[in-house]
Amino acid sequence: xxxxxxxxxxxxxxxxxxxxxxxxxxxxxxxxxxxxxxxxxxxxxxxxxxxxxxxxxxxxxxxxxxxxxxxxxxxxxxxxxxxxxxxxxxxxxxxxxxxxxxxxxxxxx
Amino acid sequence: xxxxxxxxxxxxxxxxxxxxxxxxxxxxxxxxxxxxxxxxxxxxxxxxxxxxxxxxxxxxxxxxxxxxxxxxxxxxxxxxxxxxxxxxxxxxxxxxxxxxxxxxxxxxxxxxxxxx
Numbered sequence: 001x002x003x004x005x006x007x008x009x010x011x012x013x014x015x016x017x018x019x020x021x022x023x024x025x026x027x028x029x030x031x032x033x034x035x036x037x038x039x040x041x042x043x044x045x046x047x048x049x050x051x052x053x054x055x056x057x058x059x060x061x062x063x064x065x066x067x068x069x070x071x072x073x074x075x076x077x078x079x080x081x082x083x084x085x086x087x088x089x090x091x092x093x094x095x096x097x098x099x100x101x102x103x104x105x106x107x108x109x
Numbered sequence: 110x111x112x113x114x115x116x117x118x119x120x121x122x123x124x125x126x127x128x129x130x131x132x133x134x135x136x137x138x139x140x141x142x143x144x145x146x147x148x149x150x151x152x153x154x155x156x157x158x159x160x161x162x163x164x165x166x167x168x169x170x171x172x173x174x175x176x177x178x179x180x181x182x183x184x185x186x187x188x189x190x191x192x193x194x195x196x197x198x199x200x201x202x203x204x205x206x207x208x209x210x211x212x213x214x215x216x217x218x219x220x221x222x223x224x225x
Binding site: 044098099101102 | 110143153154158160202204211212216217219
């Protein structure tokens with residue numbers, strides 16, 4: 001069965017600490033993988049996608065096909081990073097997204 | 110980036126009535142739009158894929174006669190919740206895929222539906 005797993009619901013760190021938000025997937029074929037972010041009272045927005053290999057707001061995510069993982073990392077968390085983060089593989093002709101359960105990142109001062 | 114709007118942002122209705130929610134892509138043409146449902150403190154659940162000029166594709170377990178989707182133009186998709194019941198109360202979110210932005214999906218702000 002195809003699924004995406006975000007094993008943790010909440011991650012709370014102090015400002016300046018490293019952050020790793022985990023995502024594992026189980027999909028046939030080669031899905032495209034995304035991280036979406038939702039800040040408080042804002043709409044969902046794309047953070048990054050694996051094919052672009054960019055660093056956005058200091059975040060990076062490397063696709064590990066062997067471990068079927070796409071963990072999101074940032075070396076030094078900032079308070080403004082506090083938000084809900086969703087991992088989402090994209091599959092099919094319409095590139096539909098399947099969202100993980102999401103993780104709340106809380107960065108304390 | 111591209112902008113997607115939804116209207117209304119919130120609606121309260123009586124049980125048994127129908128409610129229509131609009132999703133518009135404001136500055137791009139979207140042949141494909143998506144409708145999601147989100148329960149409090151939970152993730153987004155894809156309900157259906159809406160393709161302009163053709164019938165929507167519903168996800169397993171989503172009643173197509175209950176949630177009517179129309180995508181009559183390249184900038185507008187509508188979701189009609191028919192004969193709404195309290196259990197239909199939820200946050201409904203649409204997204205539109207922009208073919209000129211590497212098919213990135215842009216999300217609307219969502220519509221809060223409360224059925225009394």
